Amino acid sequence: MLAAVNLFSLLWPGFFDTWNERLNDQFFSLKTSYAAFAPPYDETVVHVDLNNTSLRALKDYHPTRAHYARVILNLGAMKTAVQMCDIIFAGETSAENDQRLMDATRRSRDVIFGMAFRLSSAAGRADGIEDPEARDYLRKTAWKIPVAAGIARFYHGVDPLITLVPLAELSLGTGFLTLFLDADGVIRRLPLIVRFENEFYPSFALKSVCAFLKVPPEKVVLERGAVTLQDAVRPGHAQRISLSIPIDARGCMRINFAGPWGRMKHYNFSDIYAASDDADRLDEFRDELEGRIALLSDISTGSADMGQVPIDEAYPLSGVHANAVNTILTGSFIREVPGLATAVIEVLLLLGVTVLSFHRSALVSAAGTAGLGALFAASAGLVFLWWSILIPAVKPLIVMVLGWAGFSTWHALENARTRAEIERARQLAERELEIGRQIQTGFLPARLPTPCGWEIAAHFQPALQVSGDFYDVFEVAGGRCLGIVIADVCDHGVGSALFMALTRSLIRAFAMQSADRLGAAANDPLHWSQTLALETVQQTNAYIADNHGEAGMFATLFFGILDAATGRLTYINGGHEPPLFLRSGQPVSYLRATGLAVGALPDAPFKTESINFAPGDSLILYTDGVTDADDSMGVSLF
Numbered sequence: 001m002l003a004a005v006n007l008f009s010l011l012w013p014g015f016f017d018t019w020n021e022r023l024n025d026q027f028f029s030l031k032t033s034y035a036a037f038a039p040p041y042d043e044t045v046v047h048v049d050l051n052n053t054s055l056r057a058l059k060d061y062h063p064t065r066a067h068y069a070r071v072i073l074n075l076g077a078m079k080t081a082v083q084m085c086d087i088i089f090a091g092e093t094s095a096e097n098d099q100r101l102m103d104a105t106r107r108s109r110d111v112i113f114g115m116a117f118r119l120s121s122a123a124g125r126a127d128g129i130e131d132p133e134a135r136d137y138l139r140k141t142a143w144k145i146p147v148a149a150g151i152a153r154f155y156h157g158v159d160p161l162i163t164l165v166p167l168a169e170l171s172l173g174t175g176f177l178t179l180f181l182d183a184d185g186v187i188r189r190l191p192l193i194v195r196f197e198n199e200f201y202p203s204f205a206l207k208s209v210c211a212f213l214k215v216p217p218e219k220v221v222l223e224r225g226a227v228t229l230q231d232a233v234r235p236g237h238a239q240r241i242s243l244s245i246p247i248d249a250r251g252c253m254r255i256n257f258a259g260p261w262g263r264m265k266h267y268n269f270s271d272i273y274a275a276s277d278d279a280d281r282l283d284e285f286r287d288e289l290e291g292r293i294a295l296l297s298d299i300s301t302g303s304a305d306m307g308q309v310p311i312d313e314a315y316p317l318s319g320v321h322a323n324a325v326n327t328i329l330t331g332s333f334i335r336e337v338p339g340l341a342t343a344v345i346e347v348l349l350l351l352g353v354t355v356l357s358f359h360r361s362a363l364v365s366a367a368g369t370a371g372l373g374a375l376f377a378a379s380a381g382l383v384f385l386w387w388s389i390l391i392p393a394v395k396p397l398i399v400m401v402l403g404w405a406g407f408s409t410w411h412a413l414e415n416a417r418t419r420a421e422i423e424r425a426r427q428l429a430e431r432e433l434e435i436g437r438q439i440q441t442g443f444l445p446a447r448l449p450t451p452c453g454w455e456i457a458a459h460f461q462p463a464l465q466v467s468g469d470f471y472d473v474f475e476v477a478g479g480r481c482l483g484i485v486i487a488d489v490c491d492h493g494v495g496s497a498l499f500m501a502l503t504r505s506l507i508r509a510f511a512m513q514s515a516d517r518l519g520a521a522a523n524d525p526l527h528w529s530q531t532l533a534l535e536t537v538q539q540t541n542a543y544i545a546d547n548h549g550e551a552g553m554f555a556t557l558f559f560g561i562l563d564a565a566t567g568r569l570t571y572i573n574g575g576h577e578p579p580l581f582l583r584s585g586q587p588v589s590y591l592r593a594t595g596l597a598v599g600a601l602p603d604a605p606f607k608t609e610s611i612n613f614a615p616g617d618s619l620i621l622y623t624d625g626v627t628d629a630d631d632s633m634g635v636s637l638f
Helices: 002-011 015-033 052-058 065-077 095-108 132-141 165-170 204-212 269-277 279-289 317-330 339-357 362-387 394-443 493-518 525-551
Strands: 045-050 082-085 111-120 156-161 173-176 189-191 193-196 199-202 220-223 226-232 241-246 252-254 265-268 293-298 306-309 312-316 469-476 481-489 555-563 568-574 580-582 609-612 618-620
Touching (some): 015 362, 045 052, 045 317, 052 265, 052 269, 065 095, 065 269, 065 279, 082 204, 082 317, 095 165, 111 204, 132 165, 173 199, 173 204, 199 204, 204 317, 252 317, 265 269, 269 279, 306 317, 312 317, 339 362, 362 394, 469 493, 481 493, 493 525, 493 555, 525 555, 525 609
Parallel strands (some): 045 293, 156 193
Antiparallel strands (some): 111 156, 189 252, 220 226, 226 241, 306 312, 481 555, 555 568, 568 609, 580 618
């Protein structure tokens, strides 16, 4: 299952990432909706918004660089620590307005301007810049940062668009405003640093943070998975710290958005612009903004500076930079579980599905897998809500589903194969039993010998295809007498049928042998019949007990010698169901047992009894299949 999913990842590398991010966005929306989970907001970061309200207050819907110059000058007078000017003042306008902006920047001494790169996986050169002054500025302001071994996948900044060089040189520097879009067009990460020729260039957010924390480029260290700011110190604090910012292989940091646009502190551009006309108002703003980072941006109607972020489909991009700064200052970084840990999670989930798949109930297996998946997804959500750790959930869930489907299919195929084998075995057994039934039927007399003046009828219906019940009627003494047998071998099935065949054959064989030895019965027919019955049953009993006693098999048996001429029946009832003897006008009599079941004991005693038939008399022989029978309601008939 893992191999199939990994192959899918290779063929469509962004598929799982996109769905993971969309699931994470749902967690993010939940995180920012509840105060208990919401990321911290450092009120050091504030916005100065050129919005529609400001345009109306200025009575000028096309602010010039002079307007920005006055706002920058006023913010400088309010003693802000850093002014993040989210505007690229490229090229020259009127000399007067450009000069005002440069003067304001020089006097404020805290402004950082934006610039832009096109991010590329391949290196580019600054020689392609037509303006040599701009080229020289970028090379002069690029960061010469020591790089740990193995870091080689950072984006390259090419095709730069920079702020007017004389203006940029009067500021604290420039940082690139270019943002990184995920495959689905959502901004979740911000590239902190890119390669520029053989050096590096910082982002607008990183440049501003370094300016605020007084971290020069030589104190910035690039390590595998992190950008470290050494000896960082906040204004008004003495303690220096080493701040490690987690980044991915491309140098991007995940932004932990503090909440919707309105959560951060906002000021109107027009209010800051007009503050210099009122000394008291200027002092009030100074009390509020001193030592803070003010991000100046245009968010008026018609501004194209909007993008989709996890918590908003139309979010001002200046807010992305502000949230990136806030994420760094608060240390509320979003960390991702490494690939090895994710693989371990997938293996553990697959093991759980494997264990569940062996449950006999497919419903329990499916419900257990669904519950395990829900528990994992909920756990991943809680881990993100509480500790801002992202666990990729989609791929492990797909591994679970595919694992469950695979095991279910395998079990279904195995069950089908087992059922097919059972069916084949059943059919084979039925064929064998049918052959056994036919053979057993062959042991029963095809035609009952019926002396003149007598009626003999039989019916045989086994409970199974083969059974241990049998009957037999055969001639002895040249047809003058009949041997009548009915027997019931213990148990059911094939074993009983085999002993039935044995018992039937022994009865016939010993009866014929004894009849031949005894010869004619003219002198004493009764003694002759008694002797024949006793010898036949005793020899059969001895043979079965001596040769098959370990099998524990025995048979209840009724054996009689009928003298058709005299109507006398001499019999032995070896533990069999007592036959019914019916005489016209008299109560029913039963031919009770005269000995034990045949084969139970080697020397079991047997004795004979006799009855005489008169015209109209009947004898009914049966096995326990008759007396044990129930009616359609399950009530015994006897």
